[in-house]
Structures are given as C-alpha cells and as structure tokens.
Amino acid sequence: MNSTKLAGILFVLSPFLFQSTLLAENFRARIVKVQGQVYVMNSEGEKRKPEKMQFLVNSDETVVTSKNSKAVLQFDDGAMSVLDQKSSLRVEQSGWLSQLGGKIYYVFRKVIGKQKPKKVRTKFATIGIRGTTFIVDADDNNQQVALQEGKLNIESPGDDYEIHKPADVADDFAAFKQQARQRQQALDDEFSNYKKDIGKEFVEYKKSFDLEANKVVSFNGSRVNETDLNKDWTSSFDGFADFSKDYIDAYKELDDFTDGNH
Template sequence: MASFFIALLAVTVANASSALGSVELAKGNVKVKSEGSFKKSKVTKGLEVKKGDLITTSKNANAIIKLLDGSILVLDSSSTLHFASANMAEQEMGKVYYKITSRDAKNSLKVKTPFAIIGIKGTTFIVDSGEKSSVKLKEGIVGIQSMKEEFELYRKAVQEEYNKYISEQQSEFEKYKAQQQKGAALMTKEFDLQAGNTISFDGQKVDEKAWTKEDEAEFERFEKLMESIK
C-alpha cells in the first residue's frame, strides 16, 4: 500500500512539473491536442497548459494563455501554438501576441516559426506566421536567427546611406544600373530587432522598417482583448 502511495505521489509531482501555465480566456472554438494524443479537446478557461500541448484557434476565435512566470500569450483567430518545452514555443501559423517577463539567459524563451527562430529575454511583440510573415516589436530586443542560409536584410538606415552614396559618387548610368541590383543588403544568419521596428519576410529576404499606424493599432487590438482578464 505504501509503495502504491509513493508511486501515485511521483506521478502527481511529475504531472505538476509539466505544467507551463493556464488558459485565461477561450473565446470561440479553441482546441488543445496533448502530447501523445491524436484527439483534440475543447479548451475552457482554467485549463492547465502542459509541455507538448498544441493549442489551435478557429476563425473568429481567441485564446489568452498566462505562463507560470506571468508572461501573457494571445492567440489570434486561425492560429496554432505548440508548447514544445518550457523554453520553446512553435508557431506554425496565424498571429500571436507575446508579452514576456524578463528572464535570464538560461531561461530565455524561443519562438520557432517557419521563417526564423526568435530569441526573447523579456519583451512585447507580435509574430505573424501567415501569408505575409512578420515580427513587430514594441518593447525590448529580440534576436532573429535563420534556420537556413543567410538572410538578405534590408534596413532603412543602411538603405538611406547607400542611396546617398549612389547619388554623390556615381554617374547617371551607374545609378540606373545600381537600382536594378540588390542595393544595400546585409547578408547575415542572425540579427537583433530594435523596439519600434517591424520586419517582413519573403523567403530569406527581410525588410526592416519603422512602425506604422497600422502596427500600433494591431498592438492596441490585442491589448484591449487582454483587458478582459484583468
């Protein structure tokens, strides 16, 4: 009897340790598929999110997940998020808002997408894994790492310097010729994205620009949704 109790206690502790957070809001059709299961179950408020869980939102559905450290993840409609481990989330499709609390390097979170791996310590950003893949950063710094060959990175400041050089140093024919070429691309496997900027992906080509009013409105939309759990 005693050995049975010890075994049961061990299972309970193991299950508790696999918990990563809980669902604070499930609006519309939200499903979860647990690790080792082929069946999807309906998600309701209070559901414990564990390692290996795959959360899916349907059209016009949203989900808000609060991690144990207080970080908040908001899934937009038609999105998926797989909690591969305590430090790795895999976003295969859709749009997710991340508000991550400050973490040390050992416990930093990474978000794996089809176009890059995003490293985070503590920051607020939105990842869009849809048809037009992008990352929008509001606070902090995130590291962007390629899973394939080097990125062809176009940055606004670098492009402006390049255009100035073209204007001052080259003939009209050379200017025309340069405009037909790639321009001021930085070839790199990884780089940091600064707050207030957004990057869009087209294969390995990355275009970095300053925020627009549309980007700001998108953050406001997610933050308004978060008010419902306060």
C-alpha cells in the same frame, strides 16, 4: 507600488498562480480567456475544449483557435500570449514555444539573473526574446515579426538571411565626403550618382540579426525586408492589448514591481 495595488494585481493572476503551485510538474500554461471556439490538441491529435481544470495546457500540447475566435494564455515561466483567429501555438518539452500558424501577440517578462532567454520557433525563424512585446504573423502568405518593445534576436533555420534595410543616407554621405576630398566642387552631383549606384537600401547577409523596437521584418524565403512600425501594426497591438487588458495590465505592473526590487 503600495500593498493595495499589489494585492489587486495578484488577485487577477491568483487562479494561475495557485494552480501553478499545485500542479507545476504537470502543466506549462493556463488559458485564462476564450472567445469563440478554442481547443487543445495533444501529441496524439486528440482534441479537448478548455473547460474547468482542462484550461491547463501541458508540454507537447497545441492551443488552436477557430475562425472569429481568440484565446489568452499565461505561462508558468512569465510569458503571456494572445492567439488571434485561426492560430495555433504548441508548447514544447524544451520550454520553447512553436507557432505553427496564424497571428499571435506575445509579452515576455524581463530576464532576471541566470534565467535563460526564451524562444519562439516558426518555419521561417527562431526568435530569441528578452523582455519584449511583439507580434508574429506566420500565415503561408504573410510571414512577419513586429516588435513594439524590447529587442529580439532572429535566427535563420537554414541559409543566411538576405537582409534589406533603408540605407542611412547621412552616414553614406559622410563616408562619401571622406572619399571625395579632392572633388569638393562636384560633390553634390557625385553624391547623387553615388546614391543611384548603391540604391536606397542597405543589404547584408547574416545567419541571425537583432531587431530593435518599433521595427517590422517581412520574410520571403531567405529575403528579409525591414521597415518601421506603421499605423496598421500599432492598431494590431492595441487590439490584442484591449482583448487581454486586465491580464496584460496586471502582468506588466507585476513585472515593473519585480524589476524595481532587483
């Protein structure tokens, strides 16, 4: 990356970087873009609108978006998020983020050196993050995590998850053939019955699991269903990225530049 391009990136991020230098001990995030009605609520329940220096968000404060409203946040530890309408995100003292409701898009930089992995907490999961782009939908009737890039570790806040995935038929068939060497003549019919017996999905019970890129998990109590990222989710990622385009582009280019120098 040449110096002109880097200068352009830093120009976009400079208000946040400058404030973080002056007030690093007093705030955790900065609201850099607002659409509609957005407010910040402190631990006593007192609300304020983000304006002038009050665009800064401290630990133990919650950013809330109203109907038809959105907000873009930059965090002091390298994360960015975009809150959709009717969403709320609290910044914890621990450095974690707690998504209290709504739909939020996250972009986290790659973890470098001895930095600890970041976490996002919801009612249904604690999400461990390493250099990822993902969406969490935490409405009462819709609890999902969609991962576009990177990897997530998802841990249950209670009992083990009952994880349902599409079965890998090719692997099942290879295993069945090995078990049925003496029945080659009736292999096709036997395998057809075998598939009916095991069903068309794989089920396992775990306290935590890894989610790979281009996958979506839906939560219904302890039951988790994993599917592929579809067109609707791709459209959601594109919509969030478009709303925060200048900041996301500069952020990712700075991440690439940093990564290329380590």
